[in-house]
Amino acid sequence: GQQVMQIPQYQHVQEGEDFTTYCNSSTTLSNIQWYKQRPGGHPVFLIQLVKSGEVKKQKRLTFQFGEAKKNSSLHITATQTTDVGTYFCAGPGSGGYQKVTFGTGTKLQVIP
């Protein structure tokens, strides 16, 4: 079945440093979504990418969809303590868009 892997699994950064998490799918994705889960909370939708090579920005967050639509990245510039949490990517599973597969997540810790 489809696998969606994220690296790194954990990342500790000093406040103000940049952070990047990578998402890699074993199959081509029609779209990819990103979610953020604060400690003790639930996943919250951040953004969706659909087009090959697409880049979208939300303030300090930059999202990119690979040309082959099999990988994606989330880059945070100048991290803040409010960025703490786990970031998940998600894409339609091999069984179709009804079975969305979530990545394993990257847990970000920001050291003040």
Place this chain on the structure above:
Amino acid sequence: NAGVTQTPKFQVLKTGQSMTLQCAQDMNHEYMSWYRQDPGMGLRLIHYSVGAGITDQGEVPNGYNVSRSTTEDFPLRLLSAAPSQTSVYFCASRQGDSQNGRYTFGSGTRLTVV
């Protein structure tokens, strides 16, 4: 709108007990799903439903049952709880029949089976 409401928030069960995790949404979403979250495993799909009366299995369905008698409700039943079912359970819903719909998650149920 309340969004997606899950109850209870916390639950401790003894091995072999049964229980139902409740999930309700007030956004008229057709698609609803249950995920479990375990450390290092991400979110794994248990069951999902594309509309009232229609359910299907996800990645890890064993030990769980679901039904969808109304658009609003999608309960998850544990028939005979096992320690391996200790996890955080999230219910999520999505608008309609589109592959581009964003998920709205409930706040989760933290279940411990002893």
